[in-house]
Amino acid sequence: MTTNNVRGHRRRLPAIVATVIATALTLTACGGGSDAASDDDAATAGAADDGSFPVTIEHAFGETTLEEVPERVVTLGWSTHDIVAALGVVPVGVPETWGGDDEGYSEWFRDQVEDEIGGALPEILNYDDSGELDFEQVLALAPDVIIAPVWGVDEVSYDRLSEIAPTVAHLDPENSWSSTWQDLTVMVGEVLGRSDAAGELVAQTETLLDDATQAHPEFAGASFVYGLTLSDGATELGLYIPDDPRVRLLRELGFVDTPAMQTVLDSVEGGNWYGGVSLEELDTVEADLFLAWSAGPEELAYTLEHPTFSRWAPIASGHYLFFEDEALAMATNGPSPLSIEWALANGFVDKLADALAGGAVTVS
Known part of the structure; x- marks a missing residue:
């Protein structure tokens, strides 16, 4: 039996996210983009694509419209905070990651936030013993948008969160878990006004998978x-x-x-x-x-x-x-x-x- 141990090996994520962030910065230099965030806003790299707002996102519980670039982002459920960070934005609140470190962050998310973006890690969201989200904590974070497309919210929670900030739920009306990582990346790119960077991120990640397939x-x-x-x-x-x-x-x-x-x-x-x-x-x-x-x-x-x-x-x-x-x-x-x-x-x-x-x- 072969036993492999992968714990404890911190590796800088290579060129994909750096290239995406560089692309976003280039677009900013060429197209202007949004005003710089204040010190109280989430750390960002790059800026929104020109003409990307207002934007309307369709999801299982209806439609959510954003009038301007969201600067303070809360994510719920699996994986979404990864995509937000990969597009150069540090959320202000994220769920604890199963399999993460003692503070609740995955190695890949921590590396992206601290090493690639140079930001501070976001607040970990609290849930009670019954699994209910601490809505007061979310309110205190003053989000501009809440993104919850993967096991993030049911309709009751969605309604409560929508009173705090525009909220995007799961894309498939049939379930909250089956959206592809590609579709999620495209959607998050639309929410953040970074569709060009999202498309590049999808293409580069698919190339990595294709390379692995060709090698085997x-x-x-x-x-x-x-x-x-x-x-x-x-x-x-x-x-x-x-x-x-x-x-x-x-x-x-x-x-x-x-x-x-x-x-x-x-x-x-x-x-x-x-x-x-x-x-x-x-x-x-x-x-x-x-x-x-x-x-x-x-x-x-x-x-x-x-x-x-x-x-x-x-x-x-x-x-x-x-x-x-x-x-x-x-x-x-x-x-x-x-x-x-x-x-x-x-x-x-x-x-x-x-x-x-x-x-x-x-x-x-």
């Missing part, structure tokens, strides 16, 4: 399933569906969904992003690679030693990749231009290649 032709057409480890007493294996962001990212690298994906889809309840397959029927799920994130070493050990699961072909042959490291799991579970670049720089593709070759990889 064995990925093309290899089938996979992405799921969870087993909890004690589990009778089925939880598996993510094709529209889930982590599954979509694997397809962007050339992999294809298992031929048995329809079985998984048939088991999905409501608007969930996962389904399940009975452990007794696992042999009907063909896959060249199985990926999963683990809730801990005990659960991973239980999973690998399970008498039925351990006989499943991808496991018996070592064609699996388990994430115990929360940072790499988060970087690929909720992909953004920043996290994709970080994941590629921290060996994500090499770990996929090792697992596809039967290396029985656990990332801890």
Whole structure:
């Protein structure tokens, strides 16, 4: 079994975000842009595209119109703060990142804010034990806009937040989790008035993924399933569906969904992003690679030693990749231009290649 440790390796994010910020600065020099923010406003690099406001964003709960460039940005849910920072703006309030450091920031977000933009880290938003946002904290941050397109808000919360500032909810009316990182980047670019920089960021990130795919032709057409480890007493294996962001990212690298994906889809309840397959029927799920994130070493050990699961072909042959490291799991579970670049720089593709070759990889 191959065990890889990626914790503790701080790497400066390379050229993508620096190039995007440089592009924004060039556009500012050529086109004027907005007035400089006061000392009380969020740090920014570059400025809005000419003629980008007013702008109206359509989302699941209606439309939100911004009359001018927002300078104080609050983000809710996964990944959005990454995109805001990648476009050269430091939010004033962000959620704690699962898999982040002791202060609640991911390495890629911290590097972008402190090293690339040269700003101060934003305030971490508070939630109570029931998961309700501290709306008074958001109000005190005096945001010009609240962006919450990925697991960010339900309609009740949206209505309350809209009383504080213009709020953008998830784009898909059917669910709050399935928008692509490309669509999210384009939307955030529109909100910030930085559509040109957003388009450049998408193109450069897609080039990184294309380069990784070209370097590993064995990925093309290899089938996979992405799921969870087993909890004690589990009778089925939880598996993510094709529209889930982590599954979509694997397809962007050339992999294809298992031929048995329809079985998984048939088991999905409501608007969930996962389904399940009975452990007794696992042999009907063909896959060249199985990926999963683990809730801990005990659960991973239980999973690998399970008498039925351990006989499943991808496991018996070592064609699996388990994430115990929360940072790499988060970087690929909720992909953004920043996290994709970080994941590629921290060996994500090499770990996929090792697992596809039967290396029985656990990332801890």
